[in-house]
Amino acid sequence: GQQLNQSPQSMFIQEGEDVSMNCTSSSIFNTWLWYKQDPGEGPVLLIALYKAGELTSNGRLTAQFGITRKDSFLNISASIPSDVGIYFCAGPPPGANSKLTFGKGITLSVRP
Amino acid sequence: KAGVTQTPRYLIKTRGQQVTLSCSPISGHRSVSWYQQTPGQGLQFLFEYFSETQRNKGNFPGRFSGRQFSNSRSEMNVSTLELGDSALYLCASSSEGASTEAFFGQGTRLTVV
Numbered sequence: 498g499q500q501l502n503q504s505p506q507s508m509f510i511q512e513g514e515d516v517s518m519n520c521t522s523s524s525i526f527n528t529w530l531w532y533k534q535d536p537g538e539g540p541v542l543l544i545a546l547y548k549a550g551e552l553t554s555n556g557r558l559t560a561q562f563g564i565t566r567k568d569s570f571l572n573i574s575a576s577i578p579s580d581v582g583i584y585f586c587a588g589p590p591p592g593a594n595s596k597l598t599f600g601k602g603i604t605l606s607v608r609p
Numbered sequence: 610k611a612g613v614t615q616t617p618r619y620l621i622k623t624r625g626q627q628v629t630l631s632c633s634p635i636s637g638h639r640s641v642s643w644y645q646q647t648p649g650q651g652l653q654f655l656f657e658y659f660s661e662t663q664r665n666k667g668n669f670p671g672r673f674s675g676r677q678f679s680n681s682r683s684e685m686n687v688s689t690l691e692l693g694d695s696a697l698y699l700c701a702s703s704s705e706g707a708s709t710e711a712f713f714g715q716g717t718r719l720t721v722v
Binding site: 599 | 613615642644651652654657659665667699701710711712713714715716718
């Protein structure tokens with residue numbers, strides 16, 4: 498099936514630093530969603546992208562829909578301790594709008 | 610506006626038993642999807658219901674089933690539980706389907722012993 502690739506599995510940054518993570522696919526996606534999950538909780542939607550090339554911000558978060566439609570990027574600026582969590586990219590695979598494929602996620606650790 | 614509510618939050622069952630999990634979507638949302646999350650496999654799609662009809666199904670055995678009621682609330686059932694069914698089961702709701710934003714509940718942590 499369709500797969501979304503996220504790497505590395507873990508990232509460690511210093512508080513105040515910026516961090517960038519990306520998500521790639523071998524197939525075209527028409528929607529890209531970025532979620533954050535805290536331990537024991539469900540994923541929380543951060544940003545949704547619907548158009549190739551689209552750049553969208555949500556506070557310190559900025560995400561971009563790649564022009565090839567096969568990738569997306571999430572940037573977090575001026576990280577703070579509460580940014581700790583698992584960040585997932587997701588999207589509905591072509592022809593299956595009613596389900597989401599998720600990447601494996603990137604665990605972000607922020608050192609104070 | 611209340612978010613997605615899943616009950617119960619935690620559940621312990623014995624192998625061979627069956628279990629029913631419940632999900633109440635955001636008011637006005639007609640699409641409810643279910644996902645299984647495990648450390649090894651990540652988040653995997655189980656099925657999606659829209660207006661009481663199953664629109665899509667993932668690659669899970671027939672022991673996993675679901676339904677949706679006229680008020681959009683949904684239940685999923687797992688019969689003949691196996692140890693490998695231990696997971697966080699997440700429900701997501703959206704207004705039309707996964708092509709728009711999907712909002713997740715806190716999940717039900719199922720442990721099979």
